[in-house]
Amino acid sequence: MFYMAHIQLLNEELPGIVGLLNTRPETAEPLLELAETLLRGPSSLTRGEREIIAASVSYWNKCHFCHTSHASAAAAHLKCGLELIDDIKAGLPNTPVSEKLRALLKIAHQVQRGGKQVTCLEIDTARKTGATDIEIHDTVLIAAAFCMYNRYVDGLGTWAPGPNEAYVEMGERMANIGYGKF
Amino acid sequence: MFRPETAAPLNHLVQTLLHNNHPTLSQGERELIATYVSSLNSCKYCCSIHGAVAKHQLDNNGLLIERVLANPDTAPITEKMKTLLKIAAKVQREGKEVLNSDIVHARKNGATDIEIHDTVLIAAAFCMFNRYVDGLDTWQPDDDELYEKMGEQRAREGYLTPPFKVQNVKTK
Numbered sequence: 001m002f003y004m005a006h007i008q009l010l011n012e013e014l015p016g017i018v019g020l021l022n023t024r025p026e027t028a029e030p031l032l033e034l035a036e037t038l039l040r041g042p043s044s045l046t047r048g049e050r051e052i053i054a055a056s057v058s059y060w061n062k063c064h065f066c067h068t069s070h071a072s073a074a075a076a077h078l079k080c081g082l083e084l085i086d087d088i089k090a091g092l093p094n095t096p097v098s099e100k101l102r103a104l105l106k107i108a109h110q111v112q113r114g115g116k117q118v119t120c121l122e123i124d125t126a127r128k129t130g131a132t133d134i135e136i137h138d139t140v141l142i143a144a145a146f147c148m149y150n151r152y153v154d155g156l157g158t159w160a161p162g163p164n165e166a167y168v169e170m171g172e173r174m175a176n177i178g179y180g181k182f
Numbered sequence: 183m184f185r186p187e188t189a190a191p192l193n194h195l196v197q198t199l200l201h202n203n204h205p206t207l208s209q210g211e212r213e214l215i216a217t218y219v220s221s222l223n224s225c226k227y228c229c230s231i232h233g234a235v236a237k238h239q240l241d242n243n244g245l246l247i248e249r250v251l252a253n254p255d256t257a258p259i260t261e262k263m264k265t266l267l268k269i270a271a272k273v274q275r276e277g278k279e280v281l282n283s284d285i286v287h288a289r290k291n292g293a294t295d296i297e298i299h300d301t302v303l304i305a306a307a308f309c310m311f312n313r314y315v316d317g318l319d320t321w322q323p324d325d326d327e328l329y330e331k332m333g334e335q336r337a338r339e340g341y342l343t344p345p346f347k348v349q350n351v352k353t354k
Contacts, residue, residue: 006285007295030195037191115316140317148310154277155302
């Protein structure tokens with residue numbers, strides 16, 4: 001199958017956001033800098049937790065490429081199997097995550113629906129599970145950022161590999177090398 | 183500043199998208215896309231400040247901004263801008279809403295691939311900035327003069343210089 005994005009890419013074989021970043025390096029630089037800071041920079045949230053937030057928001061936005069690649073990165077951080085990818089879709093019934101992360105994911109889901117959907121209720125619940133203000137801030141910003149990345153990837157009609165297994169190497173690379181280079 | 187680590191890449195991004203040199207889209211046209219998307223997201227702060235920046239970059243024509251926000255199809259802008267704003271509105275709802283026919287239509291009206299790319303990315307980025315601002319329930323002044331002043335500063339200096347001090351008068 002030969003699939004073409006909405007715009008001419010320098011390399012049509014590169015999937016998802018990768019083909020876009022490669023085509024427009026001027027905008028790639030701040031986009032990668034932001035992803036690296038949010039998902040791998042200093043934070044009291046683990047890298048695995050942050051990738052789970054990113055992957056969950058991408059799933060809610062129905063962005064297959066971002067969901068599967070970031071879920072695969074989360075699996076690489078947590079050193080668990082690829083089952084995590086589908087478990088994120090189901091709301092993590094089979095993954096042992098903290099109550100704090102579950103409360104932060106509720107905030108992230110409201111952000112995905114719209115910034116004004118976040119209420120004191122979600123914030124208070126998160127605080128009760130021990131979430132700090134910086135953790136709440138970072139959760140809102142990660143969720144908001146993926147409302148950008150997802151729209152960027154889908155709005156330009158990029159192609160994405162189908163099966164979960166196709167994202168193993170990509171996820172490991174994202175987890176271990178990061179977003180400085182793509 | 184609450185979180186300088188994340189402020190740096192965010193400012194870098196908005197500077198790149200809206201203020202740095204662009205092969206074909208003017209600063210004012212890019213600010214117009216940002217303002218329009220912020221208005222669709224009902225983000226008062228972003229809509230007010232980027233509207234003020236756009237105004238300063240588009241011959242101080244405040245009426246033009248108002249007309250675009252009311253209805254881009256009847257506003258006095260180029261056909262190309264109308265097609266780009268249509269794409270931006272679709273991105274605001276959901277990326278997958280952008281169809282090949284929207285792209286063909288934009289190209290027919292003279293839009294280049296870089297213009298289409300940047301329109302999608304600006305619209306997507308403001309779906310982030312708007313959610314960031316509203317999701318943390320930040321203080322959003324209700325003061326047109328203040329936005330006017332901030333817009334004038336950003337139109338001139340871009341987004342990498344420190345803001346001037348504003349008194350937070352929010353009463354909760």
